[in-house]
Amino acid sequence: MSLESIRYKRGSLEVLDQLLLPLQTKYIKIEGVEDGWKVINKMQVRGAPAIAIIGCLSLAIELLNDNSSDKKVMRQEIEGKLNYLVSARPTAVNIKLAADDLINLANSLSADESVSPEEFKERFIASIEGMLAKDIEDNKAIGRYGCEAILKSLEGDGLVRVLTHCNTGSLATAEYGTALGVIRSLHAAKRLEHVYCTETRPYNQGARLTAYELVHEKIPATLIVDSMVAALMHVRNIGAVVVGADRVAANGDTANKIGTYQIAIVAKYHNVPFYVAAPFTSIDMNISSGERIKIEERPENEMTHIGDRRIAAPGINCWNPSFDITPASLITGIITEKGVFLPETLKTLFAQ
Amino acid sequence: MSLESIRYKRGSLEVLDQLLLPLQTKYIKIEGVEDGWKVINKMQVRGAPAIAIIGCLSLAIELLNDNSSDKKVMRQEIEGKLNYLVSARPTAVNIKLAADDLINLANSLSADESVSPEEFKERFIASIEGMLAKDIEDNKAIGRYGCEAILKSLEGDGLVRVLTHCNTGSLATAEYGTALGVIRSLHAAKRLEHVYCTETRPYNQGARLTAYELVHEKIPATLIVDSMVAALMHVRNIGAVVVGADRVAANGDTANKIGTYQIAIVAKYHNVPFYVAAPFTSIDMNISSGERIKIEERPENEMTHIGDRRIAAPGINCWNPSFDITPASLITGIITEKGVFLPETLKTLFAQ
Numbered sequence: 001m002s003l004e005s006i007r008y009k010r011g012s013l014e015v016l017d018q019l020l021l022p023l024q025t026k027y028i029k030i031e032g033v034e035d036g037w038k039v040i041n042k043m044q045v046r047g048a049p050a051i052a053i054i055g056c057l058s059l060a061i062e063l064l065n066d067n068s069s070d071k072k073v074m075r076q077e078i079e080g081k082l083n084y085l086v087s088a089r090p091t092a093v094n095i096k097l098a099a100d101d102l103i104n105l106a107n108s109l110s111a112d113e114s115v116s117p118e119e120f121k122e123r124f125i126a127s128i129e130g131m132l133a134k135d136i137e138d139n140k141a142i143g144r145y146g147c148e149a150i151l152k153s154l155e156g157d158g159l160v161r162v163l164t165h166c167n168t169g170s171l172a173t174a175e176y177g178t179a180l181g182v183i184r185s186l187h188a189a190k191r192l193e194h195v196y197c198t199e200t201r202p203y204n205q206g207a208r209l210t211a212y213e214l215v216h217e218k219i220p221a222t223l224i225v226d227s228m229v230a231a232l233m234h235v236r237n238i239g240a241v242v243v244g245a246d247r248v249a250a251n252g253d254t255a256n257k258i259g260t261y262q263i264a265i266v267a268k269y270h271n272v273p274f275y276v277a278a279p280f281t282s283i284d285m286n287i288s289s290g291e292r293i294k295i296e297e298r299p300e301n302e303m304t305h306i307g308d309r310r311i312a313a314p315g316i317n318c319w320n321p322s323f324d325i326t327p328a329s330l331i332t333g334i335i336t337e338k339g340v341f342l343p344e345t346l347k348t349l350f351a352q
Numbered sequence: 353m354s355l356e357s358i359r360y361k362r363g364s365l366e367v368l369d370q371l372l373l374p375l376q377t378k379y380i381k382i383e384g385v386e387d388g389w390k391v392i393n394k395m396q397v398r399g400a401p402a403i404a405i406i407g408c409l410s411l412a413i414e415l416l417n418d419n420s421s422d423k424k425v426m427r428q429e430i431e432g433k434l435n436y437l438v439s440a441r442p443t444a445v446n447i448k449l450a451a452d453d454l455i456n457l458a459n460s461l462s463a464d465e466s467v468s469p470e471e472f473k474e475r476f477i478a479s480i481e482g483m484l485a486k487d488i489e490d491n492k493a494i495g496r497y498g499c500e501a502i503l504k505s506l507e508g509d510g511l512v513r514v515l516t517h518c519n520t521g522s523l524a525t526a527e528y529g530t531a532l533g534v535i536r537s538l539h540a541a542k543r544l545e546h547v548y549c550t551e552t553r554p555y556n557q558g559a560r561l562t563a564y565e566l567v568h569e570k571i572p573a574t575l576i577v578d579s580m581v582a583a584l585m586h587v588r589n590i591g592a593v594v595v596g597a598d599r600v601a602a603n604g605d606t607a608n609k610i611g612t613y614q615i616a617i618v619a620k621y622h623n624v625p626f627y628v629a630a631p632f633t634s635i636d637m638n639i640s641s642g643e644r645i646k647i648e649e650r651p652e653n654e655m656t657h658i659g660d661r662r663i664a665a666p667g668i669n670c671w672n673p674s675f676d677i678t679p680a681s682l683i684t685g686i687i688t689e690k691g692v693f694l695p696e697t698l699k700t701l702f703a704q
Contacts, residue, residue, distance in 0.1 A: 021665075022662075022664070022665035022666060023662065196671075198579075199553065199655070199664070200579075201551065201553060201577040201578065201579060202577050204663055204664075207655075207656075207663055207664035207665065207668075208663065208664065208665060209665075211664055211665035211668035212665035212668075214665075214668065215665050215666070215667040215668055221668060221669065222668075222669045222670065222671050223655065223656075223664055223668045223669065223670045223671075224670070224671050225553040225554050225578070225610070225611075225655060225672075226553065226577070226578045226579035226611075227550075227552075227553060227578035227579070227610055227611025227614055227615075228610055228611070228614075228671065228673065228676075229614060230613045230614035230617055230676065231610060231613055231614070231673060231676035231677075232671070234613070234676075234677075258577070258579055258580055258583060259577075259578075259579025259580070261582045261583055261586070262579055262580075262581060262582035262583070262614070262618055263579075265582055265617060265618050265621045266614055266617050266618070268621075269617045269620075269621075303551070303559075303575065303577060304559075304575075306658045306661060306663060307661060309658060309659060309661065310374075310375065311556055311559055311560070311658060312374070312551070312556075312559035312560065312563055312575055313373075313374035313559065313560060313561075313563035313564035313566075313567050314374060314567070315567040316559075316563035316564075316566065316567055316573060316574075316575045317573065317574040317575065318574065318575045318576075319548075319574050319575075319576050319580065319584070320577075321580065321583060324580075324582065324583035324586075325583075325586075
């Protein structure tokens with residue numbers, strides 16, 4: 001049974017506080033968009049798909065308690081609140097695309113005179129609720145396609161060792177996961193020998209969250225620090241790397257957790273296939289290449305401290321970009337809910 | 353003024369406890385080889401040159417208080433104690449080579465009938481004391497040669513940005529440092545624009561020790577986590593990487609702190625020169641290639657805990673090799689106290 005990172009039923013939303021994991025399991029009650037913005041910005045929830053779903057669900061909660069009966073006012077409030085939610089983490093694209101879709105929906109419901117204010121509200125909330133089910137369904141498809149692609153590249157019907165970075169599992173999505181969904185599918189197909197997960201400094205999403213999910217699911221796994229990837233590939237036969245994405249540009253360049261670019265270079269050097277697993281909502285055709293993706297820089301104390309404990313020499317400067325860009329040339333394939341694509345084919349795909 | 357990691361005068365040895373840095377500055381009194389073994393094994397002191405010097409000095413302290421007047425017994429005790437000291441950290445070669453030299457010295461002093469027991473003791477202790485001065489002198493030469501080589505590869509007389517890994521400064525040597533000695537020389541020559549140092553998980557020697565030395569010396573510096581090297585090379589113009597070595601094999605393959613191999617691959621991808629700075633005592637002509645170097649694996653709790661605080665999910669397995677091997681093909685040059693050499697020329701050099 002997957003970890004439950006989002007507990008939602010109409011009118012009630014709770015999210016698992018990922019900053020307290022793995023030591024404490026505590027849910028935070030979300031009463032509206034302000035709470036939603038806070039849990040995203042403070043990284044109590046993270047992962048591009050989860051950010052989009054939780055942000056939008058926080059709006060659904062707020063709308064349900066809103067007694068407004070003026071559709072124009074509702075439309076305006078929705079647009080303002082969605083823009084506010086998008087501002088909580090600038091690099092993840094999913095919430096931006098979801099917000100655009102929802103603003104379009106609000107516009108058309110508002111313009112359609114046959115729709116009553118109650119129906120507006122009902123249909124708008126139902127549309128947000130649909131994102132939850134769709135995310136799980138999409139992740140399962142990503143898992144199937146990714147499993148297929150990785151097994152196809154193996155000789156014979158042996159087992160495969162896979163490496164992943166950061167956290168892309170149940171905790172980063174509504175359930176199942178993207179890159180971790182692929183690993184889950186390999187395990188379910190009894191073709192996974194072992195998974196290696198990186199610690200993922202400075203926020204340790206790998207050590208805290210991915211390791212937690214892997215232990216929870218009893219998937220054979222080993223933790224390494226981020227600098228061990230090359231040594232691991234040299235001594236163990238790693239069959240594939242699979243990572244998630246915060247935003248994929250039109251040319252296939254991919255923004256993901258800091259360290260992804262480095263792993264891709266090291267994988268190329270060792271001839272290990274390197275896959276990005278991401279739903280179509282992570283692909284941003286409005287951005288032509290990775291160089292144009294804005295990279296969030298986070299505070300220095302995320303690097304210099306673990307909790308209250310200082311781990312770096314006082315007085316040292318830090319550079320703390322949260323993401324980096326992996327060029328399309330280092331990516332073997334992008335695993336989506338519609339199949340696995342070469343990065344350079346995305347443009348044609350979207351044009352169709 | 354460099355940090356004082358070793359305080360020695362005849363009969364008295366104190367070493368700086370590097371596990372407590374940067375938060376506490378505390379010296380540990382070493383009364384003999386058992387204390388020496390412990391500070392090396394517990395990593396209260398580290399760095400291949402410092403391990404050799406401190407190990408041998410702990411023997412000098414013990415010998416001074418030894419009232420034996422039988423040269424054969426002394427010779428036997430010396431050999432046993434040196435072998436014991438070498439066992440504290442298996443990957444560093446310097447202490448092994450120093451032990452071999454000292455055992456040879458003890459054999460010849462013991463065999464020479466004109467040497468009294470007192471003279472045996474005096475000459476043996478003086479020989480160990482000579483290692484301290486020689487290490488500082490060698491490091492200064494390494495600094496000069498490394499500075500020269502890096503500046504030669506620059507166009508014009510501009511400033512250079514350099515990246516280093518782990519700690520190779522005053523704290524890893526008797527004083528001045530190897531790779532950090534090169535950086536010190538660049539800074540003294542007013543040709544260093546900036547140095548980037550990696551955190552160096554899991555023991556954080558970069559964040560704790562190198563950052564501490566750089567702040568102490570007012571060298572312009574920025575800390576990054578280990579997974580940021582590729583992103584840094586993409587956005588900043590890095591002129592060279594310079595790292596230390598725990599052991600260099602006859603073919604130029606180099607064992608150094610885990611993560612070095614990964615940085616070398618990433619440097620190659622970005623066409624950044626990659627230098628290893630090490631005294632001749634780190635070169636082991638008895639080992640033909642890196643594949644034959646024994647890699648120490650350290651306990652899991654170094655990865656799962658920071659002090660008493662657990663940072664990884666309970667129940668996860670860990671892999672914790674302390675070193676990796678960088679193949680000679682990724683090394684631009686080996687900076688020694690006798691000049692900078694291509695890795696493939698070491699064999700001819702030693703044959704001469």
